[in-house]
Amino acid sequence: MFTRLASALLFTGLLAASTPAAQAQTKKTTTTKKTTTTTKTTTAAQKAAAAKAAAAKTAAAKAAAEKAAADKATAAAAAAAAAKPLTQTEAASGIKEALTKGITKAVEFASEPDGFNLNDDIHIPWPEDAMLMKATLSKFPGMPTLIETFETQLNRAAEAAAPKAKDIFLNALAHISLTDALSLVTSSSTDAATQFLRKATEAQLVTAFKPDITAAIDQVGAGSAYKKMTSQYNRIPLMTPVQTDLSAYTTQKAVDGLFxxxxxxxxxxxKNPAARTSEILKRVFGFKG
Known part of the structure; x- marks a missing residue:
């Protein structure tokens, strides 16, 4: 019986000793499997990322190649267009569009408050033949204010009448022939078309514009102020009477300013490619032939 008891105890001890080892082995196996699984997952993600990066690189290269081809085609087309001789029809279209654009902007600017009055390039001064009257009357009480106001009123008259000039200018563009147009666009002068238009239409413009200026002079009070000043000045002994035609003077100065x-x-x-806002302007004024 003692022998059986000893055998049982021995078996129990062996069993107890073997259980932690078995558990450790099992845990190790499980950990190994997890590590293997994690490694496989990481490798798959890396491969997917690499494939995605390669695809993106290929797409970028393709896009760059397509853009380069398109740029090359555009440059070739531009070069071909530039090499093509400029026709009279293109020149006429270009010069008329340029002048139409210029006329529109010029009239809009001149029509603004102080468009003439505060612009040193087109400000309408006192009439030259009335400068002595201005200097003389400035010594009389109350006259300096009237004199200062009068000059501003002349410019106000031009500003008020300026919108009427647009249609007059635009109608004048019809007088430019195809031959003249080609000559004008290829001119080295930066105001060749303006001077051509002025030479051809200035007299017509002055005649058509004068009634509007005359009305504007009266409207802003310049006419009554001028009559008051000339009336007083012309009564001064030994002074040569001032006989300036105020309407004619202001009309000419207003037309000068618009040109x-x-x-x-x-x-x-x-001069400025950025100002060529249409294809015909780019073609005509960018032509280097």
Whole structure:
């Protein structure tokens, strides 16, 4: 019986000793499996990321190649267009569009409050033949204020009448022939078209514009102020009477100012590619033939 008891105890001890080892082995196996699974998952993710990066790189390369091909085609087309001789029809379309654009902007600018009055390039001064009257009357009480106001009123008259000039200018564009147009667009002068238009239409413009200026002079009070000043001045002994035609003077100065503004707009189109806002302007004024 003692022998059986000893055998049982021995078996129990062996069993107890073997259980932790078995558990450790099982845990190790499980950990190994998890590590293997994690490694396989990481490897798959890396492969997917690498494949995605490779695809993106390929797409970028393709897009770059397509853009380069398109740029090359555009440059070739531009070069071909530039090499193509400029036709009279293109020149006429370009010069008329440039002048139309310039006229629109010039008239809009001149029509604004102080468009003439505060612009040193087109400000209408006292009439030259009335400068002695201005100097003389400035010594009389109350006259300095009237004198100062009068000059501003002349410019206000031009500003008020300026919108009427647009249609007059635009109608005048019809007088430009195809031959003249080609000559004008290829001119080295930055205001060639403006000067051509002025030479051809200035007299017509002055005649058509004068009634509007005359009405504006009376409307802003310049006419009554001028009559008051000339009436007083002409009564001064030994003074040569002032006989300036105020309407004619202001009309001419207003037309002069509009041509100055038009010339400035033409120069912008000729000099600055950014001012060529249409394909015909780019073609005509970008032509280097």
């Amino acid at each position: 100055v503004l038009l010339a400035n707009e033409e120069a912008k189109i000729r």
